[in-house]
Amino acid sequence: MSTTGARLLVVDDDPDMLRLLSMRLSSVGYQVTAVTSAETALTQLEIEHPQLVLSDVRLPGRDGLQLFDEIRKRHPSLPVILLTAHGTIPDAVEATARGVFTYLTKPYDGRELLDKIAQALALGAPASTPAKAGDESWRAEIVSRSNRMSELLAEARMVAKSDASVLLRGDSGAGKEMLARAIHRASARADKPFVAVNCGAIPEALLESELFGHMKGAFTDAHANHKGLFQQADGGTLLLDEIGDMPPALQVKLLRVLQERAVRPLGASQSIEVDVRIISATHRDLDAAMAAGQFREDLYYRLNVVTLTLPPLSARREDIPLLANHFLQKLSTKYGKRLSGFAPEALKALATAAWPGNVRQLYNVVEQVCALSSSPLIPLALVQRALRVPTVEVQTYAEAKQRFERDYLVGLLKLTDGNVADAARLADRNRTEFYRLLQKHELTPGHFKADAVAPGSEPVAD
Template identity: 80%
Template structure:
């Protein structure tokens, strides 16, 4: 699939070859400029900014390889394709190792040339203009040009006009929370809160209080009234992420809330009306969970009024260069680096990788290479290293310590049923210090009592 109207610069000192290439590319819908020397080509690149350069290796004076080196130095993300005779194949092979997108030997197949040009343009194209211009602000955070995503977003926009509960399905890391936010922004609730809660990340003992709230004195350490997330999202949208991980006992209470549109905080005898749109998300097989008795069928049908399925990244590969470059811009600012893009061969490696962790894994890989690169252009070697290693979220040491510390405290309080003295003893800390740590992480021992 070609990019209609893309601007190509063709460089060759053979007038007949130049005419033939120009006719063939123009017939395919491209806008073509020509040059007969490396020096003239460089001038045109600087002035006209073409989207791709197609050059013969043999040129008068400075050859096509020298031209490529100059283009790489000035415009590192501009793709270059070389045309070579059999005698210069070794040079062309070396050039691809240095970053030329590809080379074709003369006489070349016309279809192969058009295919390679289309691939190079797809890998280096900018984000769609309409999206950059902000015409679709509701979906502005979703970077895509794929037809699969376009269909999903069109459905999402229609669904947003109703108040129906939505179930988002898709593999982990495909962007379900981002799609939920887009639905919220496209709805009449956009002026009210959007709140997301991961049902699998909050300890079971805390989840009910987090969702529905509690009253002062409802349990040990409940020293004040606490609004739950349903009340906090009043008028807006509540995303219940990883809904398949919700405990069965809490599923019953959630079903009652959805049926009656009221919540009753822990320790309260009064119900509070709530007006919230529910979006739920899961990467697990809820049909299997229902068959195993791990997920309530009546709750499933209450949540699953409309279903949207996000495609995995492997089924929207045309989005990989867009996403990678988008993440690069964001992360360059985070790490205080002046980064100009990916080497063409590095971008090819990203575009052809497996991506079992989807967009989240791509983000983590780009963050790793941004943190490690010592050059403005991300090289292939760094991408290969990041893809070979397990893809991890890059955290500062302080952030990693914070995360570990909270998880460690939660595990200890679970183990001791909220007994602070026992938990402090296991942690080899005095009670005062342990209370201070719990306060720092917003934990209350009463939530972990066995009778809650």
């Protein structure tokens, strides 16, 4: 992101150094206000609102370190860079630990100075993205200013104009579903349904019925016709997330649907035509899966007409402050808090963290600090605490209880082969109460029987 036009306050009691700094910074587009003392700098801060302060440590009267302490009290999110002589390095290091963005020793390297200023300004970027033109609304949910993402989004928009199947690759948490939604919104199918299914999160016995539907009486407990996800997405887009986890038997049936552009619900005697654009996503190495016989090569080439690869968050670090502030805005509303942003050193810690869990992990970290913050400005200590347990997913007690209850019931039904009487006995609950629990979580015992996948499961000839 260009920093041209940013307003800087420069403080140095040496007129020659002050003039040199001002000329250098003005020549690259910054708006520079130059003052010769800490007292004048504090007065100037009340008149205008710079985006960064660059100060010498040795100043007459109040020195640069004392100036920083006062700035921190009045403007806690304003980044400060100190220029120091070798004799004051220990003081500058201590100041960095207290929150100074960084320090540079004299004589400083001009390129390094500009780089550090650009970094500090990027970390202090506004929480919201610039207003997008109307034709950019398709990607409004994707918060980014990195070149890597700009290139990817340009490709995605081109792909969206066709009906070609798209395979999205990328690590878990990188934002594959969000990109799939953006492609759908940029396509001619935008006013039709977008449907997403995680192929690895649904038991194999249920996945076929979920995808293709079933007719009343197709199997035990099939009390009504059920329209599958292909039919629900008719005219629109279907995202098959974690396609690499799809069981081999269903890969065959999916291939048939893609070839015939029609689905046959379980128990149906005729196929139903569907018009669906397929986007699939995976974090797995499908080439390795094909080599191991775990993924069909013919299906792979059907799905992989165009491949888009999302970069990990560590490869687009300039997006981290923007994303963190974006999430903080959203979550402060959820938690009913007035949060103004992150302290500069807190943003710096976020920008330099490893992020193995990518954007999803960043969201969880921001949610944790948002939930625990007792002050408008998120401090470094709270971010460091959250980063030590980055994979903790913040849930309410009710959400955690709901998830445990459903997982517990699924486990019992698998263990008892869908026998409700046995499952209720193991749970120490009467059958009526157990049935109510199953109904609450929309679980069908018949789907967990060993022969539940038998109807229509015969292999399909290529």
